[in-house]
Amino acid sequence: CSVPGCNKGASQREQGRCLSVFRVPRDVTARQVWERRLELTPGSLRPDSQLCELHFEPSQICRDYVHVIGGKEVRIPRGRAALLPGALPLASHSEELPNPKSIGKEVTPTDEGVYKLSALNMPSIYWSCIRCSNFEGAVYVTSSFYPATTGLVNEKMVVVQWAPGDRQEAVMCETFVRGRRYGDVIVGDLRAIERTLCVVDTLQLCAGVGSIVYVLEQLGGHLTAHLEHTLVAYGDTYFSHACVATVEASGASCGPCKQARKAVLTKKSALLRKNFLVSYVDSSAETK
Numbered sequence: 033c034s035v036p037g038c039n040k041g042a043s044q045r046e047q048g049r050c051l052s053v054f055r056v057p058r059d060v061t062a063r064q065v066w067e068r069r070l071e072l073t074p075g076s077l078r079p080d081s082q083l084c085e086l087h088f089e090p091s092q093i094c095r096d097y098v099h100v101i102g103g104k105e106v107r108i109p110r111g112r113a114a115l116l117p118g119a120l121p122l123a124s125h126s127e128e129l130p131n132p133k134s135i136g137k138e139v140t141p142t143d144e145g146v147y148k149l150s151a152l153n154m155p156s157i158y159w160s161c162i163r164c165s166n167f168e169g170a171v172y173v174t175s176s177f178y179p180a181t182t183g184l185v186n187e188k189m190v191v192v193q194w195a196p197g198d199r200q201e202a203v204m205c206e207t208f209v210r211g212r213r214y215g216d217v218i219v220g221d222l223r224a225i226e227r228t229l230c231v232v233d234t235l236q237l238c239a240g241v242g243s244i245v246y247v248l249e250q251l252g253g254h255l256t257a258h259l260e261h262t263l264v265a266y267g268d269t270y271f272s273h274a275c276v277a278t279v280e281a282s283g284a285s286c287g288p289c290k291q292a293r294k295a296v297l298t299k300k301s302a303l304l305r306k307n308f309l310v311s312y313v314d315s316s317a318e319t320k
Contacts, residue, residue, distance in 0.1 A: 036072075054082060054084075054085070054115050065144060069120060085113070087121040088115065088122060089122065094115070118148030149192050152225055153226050154172065167193070168194070170193075174187045174188045185266065190225075190228060191205070192204065192205050203225055209232075209277040211266070238278065238289055240266075240270060241269070241285070241292045243270075244270055247296055259292075271289055272286075275288050275289050276288065
């Protein structure tokens with residue numbers, strides 16, 4: 033254990049078992065929070081440092097896999113104990129942590145409440161966590177980058193913040209898909225937020241009407257007045273204003289976007305017929 037004076041050895045002898053140890057966070061800001069709570073010299077915790085279970089509340093340590101089978105909770109011992117998301121070491125008895133809300137109006141990046149929300153396990157490497165100076169919460173997003181325009185567009189977004197109150201017992205979770213509100217929920221623990229992230233990660237997104245380049249090619253370079261009110265651009269793709277954002281199968285389009293694509297192709301056919309008639313009339317006049 034990396035805490036000076038820790039009585040891990042004596043406790044192991046008394047309890048007749050090995051105590052669990054946990055690696056400190058890799059994030060520098062998170063390690064600084066741990067150092068302050070333990071009253072350690074800044075920089076004393078390295079990425080490979082470890083703390084034993086004596087420095088954590090038992091409620092912050094997960095020792096079992098929990099399953100619900102037939103309506104009953106079943107616990108299966110884990111091979112190795114793990115810390116719950118957002119777990120923090122016990123503060124030193126001589127340390128009284130200030131209330132982050134009382135330290136002026138600006139939310140500091142080391143706010144423990146914000147850190148708990150921003151330290152969740154993400155479904156894949158394509159998820160990112162964003163902390164905002166004007167928001168006491170965290171925003172989890174997946175994004176698409178468009179080199180031609182250097183545009184960065186959020187595809188899926190999960191906004192989390194503590195529910196009103198000072199006890200930090202419930203978390204508000206808002207979900208957006210391509211800018212459209214997908215759902216809101218209030219959950220009782222941070223692990224439920226991780227499950228929500230996994231659910232959102234599995235959502236299949238609508239492929240839209242077609243790329244902006246493709247649609248404009250079909251229409252001779254510009255949208256009709258009707259289609260200007262029907263379509264909306266997101267990234268490099270046109271979508272129907274009524275797009276429902278998600279679909280059942282990968283690469284598919286939702287019903288409204290299929291109808292909008294049909295309208296584009298119908299207009300294309302009308303333009304081709306019009307151009308054919310104009311060409312036919314012109315050629316007939318030249319023959320006469």
